[in-house]
Each structure stands twice: as structure tokens, then as C-alpha cells.
Amino acid sequence: MIQVRDLSLDYPSGPERIHALTGINLDIAPGECVVLLGPSGSGKTSLLNLLGGLERPSRGTLRVGGLDLVGASDHDLARYRNRRVGFVFQSFHLDGRRSALENVILPLYFGQASLTRGRERARALLQRVGMGELCHRPVQRLSGGQRQRVAVARALICQPELLLADEPVGHLDDATAESVTELLIELHREQGLTLVATAHDDRLLGHAGRVLELSAGRLMADRIAEAPSHHAP
């Protein structure tokens, strides 16, 4: 599904250029659960951004499900992000002026799917992530764990094939982090999603099928997780 060859990402920072990623090569099969490990600044988020079509690499090739993300137009990349990728961010990135339900249906505005049917699906997803009772509550009045559940529901509204989660439990307390991790893994299993996530702790690591270790923008190790809870179909 994902094919990465000699992928590099540089960006200017004052007079210098930062090498965020250098010479990454990897393949990820459909339905895999991959966890990216590494210290801060190792390039985990940059790799997720490239996989999600949020930015373009400086060099190399990157293909996801047959789409060349390097040469794709702005419109094609936008469509890719809308239909084929779901994002879960560490700091949620919800629209604070909207309710939970409105946040979940937000991606539908940029696609072609029916808003009416999407609204029903959003309710069902919120129900699924345990937020059915609070769907009309403004997200500003939700706790961190509740917000991340809303963000997970939003990531799934367009039925993506790839779920990218950047430190999804990084801002949550232990109990909430545990339940959100469980939720992500359950959804990954139920829907056969390819899940690529970054993590600092071993909560998610315990469920991963594969672990990629990054350091200073380079892929240092690509190994099968020690105790995978799920095998790719």
C-alpha cells in the first residue's frame, strides 16, 4: 500500500537547512499497525506529514495505493487527505467553536458524500467512541480524552484506508490514554485500517505489528514488534 524510496525532507531554518528526514526506504502493507519510535526531533511527525500528504518531500518517491504523492497536484493531494487518510493529532486540532458532531462532519464539507447521511454516520461513530450522549456539546466544554475520541471519530468519517496518529495519547492522563489506545486498536481491527502512529510510551507499542525506529531523520530499525496483538490480514 505504502511505498517509500529514498525519501528526504529538508526545510530552511534561518541561514541553515534542517534535514528532517534523510534517505527513508520502507513499505507498509494494507492493514498493518505500525508504530514510529524515536526521540523528539527524530522525524516521526515529518514522516507522518509526508504519508498524509500534508507536505511534499524534498527528494525521493512516495506512493500510497498507487497515487504518487510527490507529483500529485494540490487538488489531488487535498482529495487524498479527504478520502483516503484520517488524522489524529496529539493536540486534537478540533474547531473549538463547533459541537462534537459538527467537528466530526467537518471533513464531509470538502468531499462529495451526502451531508445528511454523513451526519447519521457521525452520530454512529460518536456512539462507537463513547461520545453519543455528548454529540451536541461544544468541544471547548469536553475533557482531553473526550476531545481525542471526537478527533478519532472525525478521522474515520470518510472511511479512510489509512489512519495516521501523531502521539494520540501524549496529552492524556494514564487512564484516558489507555482507553483511547484501546479504542484506536479496536477500530484498526474492526475496520481493517492501516494504522501508522507515533508513540513515546509502550501502550500502543504493545499492540503494534511492526516498529520503525527513527533517529536524527534516519530510519535506524524496522522490526516486527515483540508481542503483536494483531496480524495484518
Next chain:
Amino acid sequence: MRPERLLRLALGPTSSSPWGHLNLATGVALAIATLIMLFGLARGVEGALRERLLGTLPDRMKVQPASFHLGPMRLVDWLDEPRIARLKALPGVRAVHRQARLSRPVQLRATYGEQSFWSDVVLEGADPGLVEPQLARGRSFLEGTDPVPAVLPRVMMDVLAAGVSIHTDLPAIAPEMLAGRHFTLLVGQSSFGAADGPVRQLRCVIVGISDQVGLGGPTIPLDVLQDFSPTPLRCHAATLELDSAQRAPEIEARLREMGLEAPGMDLARQIGAGITWVRAVLAAFGSALLLVAAMSLYAGLSLQVREEESTLGLYRALGASGRDLLALFLVRAGMLGMAGSVTGLAFGLLAGAWVGRGIASLAGGGPGAPLQLFQPDPLTTCGFVAFGIGTCLAAGFLPARRASRLSPAEVLRR
């Protein structure tokens, strides 16, 4: 993005307060209202000037022989019968109505309520066709001897209205009140004494008020006037009735070739040139106001883009293309422009009507002939509304382009 979704997103919550949005639209509303009001007033004033100075019938053209000045002397020529015949033969001329003045002094005597007054006047004669369109209902200007049908110039009624009605408790004078009233003319007499020859009395009945006749006094049928002149009457002017007002410039050129002039056309040109200049100044003033409003809109939308960067980055991450965000801000700018322009339209029309009435009442337009000083042109007014919306779209373009070029990864990283 589908248009209805774009609209819902544009109308959705923004981080700026609604008052901020209203302020942005207020500037546009003010500019459009000012433009609509001032241009409507300029058009009304132009119309009033043309009507009062040139008459209300646009398919008529007054013609007189070109006059020559020799030192203090003014040499005047006359319209003799051969010239009248040539005028009648001009293409585009439907009829020619002659006008002549009696060279003897005439005094007008009349009573109104308990007021009686007299005035020295110039007695004129005209062909019936000159005044027919402006006769009071059921009245005729055909020859009559006792009483003789007479038409008063509109300006004379205005003077009567301003001089008598306003300063007494008598009712205001209106054209319909004057129709059927009688007055007496003493031909051969003036306030300075009798002229040579006998004084003859002429009883007249008012049959209409006209802006086509001479301003110096009443006008009676030309044939009747001839009876009071010791010599054959000589026409000092004629009014051409045209097939169409559009043919006036072409006919005017022919008149010049014949040694005649159309003073109304010159006046119309002067009025038109003056009003064009006034319009240019007003347009510059209105455009400056709109420019200020557009700059304020630009600043407001730029602020919105800065305030909403994280939301816009999120939209990009969720599938919005750069073009979607460009359209989103252009729609916002267009909606602000529309709100401002439509509000400006309503305020401009109301304020223009109010100011126009105020100026008309100060100018004392005369009862029965109210001045319509605010006459907005529908096409120009629609043009201003479109101009307001277009200016807002132009002002919103740069912030919209900035929004469309935001890098989602960079924004979400902050």
C-alpha cells in the same frame, strides 16, 4: 467544494466578533449610500434645471434668429414667412409653432381673494400647437374674442405663488386653480402712463400654464394678437415639434446653416457639461470612500486569516484544497460586500429622498409644481451595488490568496 457547502462554511462561526464583520460592511454601506444619494440628487437637479429652463417637452426645440452685437447695440433679425416655410420643410420636423410679441406696452390687472394687483407685462401671441399639450383639461386655445384664451408662463405662476400665497392666508396657487380665472389686459398702457394711441381693454380667461411660452407675460392666440398691433406682427421665435428628441442635434446643425440658433440646446449642453463635472467629482469622492472601506475590509479579512490560521490549517488537513480556501474568503468578502451594498442601497434611497425633499422645500419650488430633486437612475444604482460587491471581492483577494497558500503542516506544527 460544492457551492452550498462553501456558503455554509463561510457563514459558519469565525473567531472575530459579529460586530467586527458589521463594521467592515458599514464602511461599504456608507460609501454606496453616499454614491447613490449624491448621484440621485445630481440627476434630480439636472432634471429640474432642464425642466425649468428648457421646458418639460423634450421633443420641442425653440429657434430664433442669430443675434449680433455691435457695441451696446443688439441687432435682431426676424423669422419671416420664407424662413418659417424652410423650417417646416426640414426633415424630422413635424410642425412649426410661431411666436411674436406685441411692441406696445400692456398692463395686466387681476384680483385674487381680496388682493388686487397689476403689473406691466409683455403680451405675446403663439400658434395653438405651442401650448396645446399643456392646456388645462377641457380648455381650448383656439381663437376667441371675449374672453380671449390666455396661457400664463409657469414662472409667472411660481412668482405669484411665492409672492402672494406664502405671505398671505390665501390658499396656495396651483395650475388647476388658475384655469378659468379671468384677468384684464390694458393694451397701450403702462405703470409709467399711457403710450401713444388709444388704450384698449382685453378680457382674458386662463386656459393653461406652460413652460413653452415667453416669460414676460401672458400668451394669447397669434391671430388675436394681430388685431392689437398697428403693424404686421414679426415672429421673434418659433418652436419646432420634432419627430423624435434624438433628431435634435442633426436639426440643430441644419439650423446653424440657415443662420438660426437654438438657445435651449446650448443651455442644455452647458447644464450637461456642468453636471458631468459635478458627477466626476462625486464619483471621485464616492470612490475614495469606497477605497477606504475596501482597505478596512482588506485589513479585517487579513486579520481573520491570521486569527484562523489553525482552523484553516485543519481544513487543509481534512481535505480542503488551496482553491477551496481562496473561494471561502472570496465568498466572505462577497457576502460582506453584498450586505454593505444592499444596506447602502436602502440608506442611500431613503436619505436621498429625504435630502431631496428638504432642498426642494428650501428652494420653494412653488405649489402645484413640486421639485423632484432626487431621481436615482436604476441602472446607475444597480451599477453602484455591483461596484461595491466587486470592490469587496478585490479587497478580499489578497487575504484569500494568503489563506490558500498556508502550509497545513507548518500551521499545525505551531
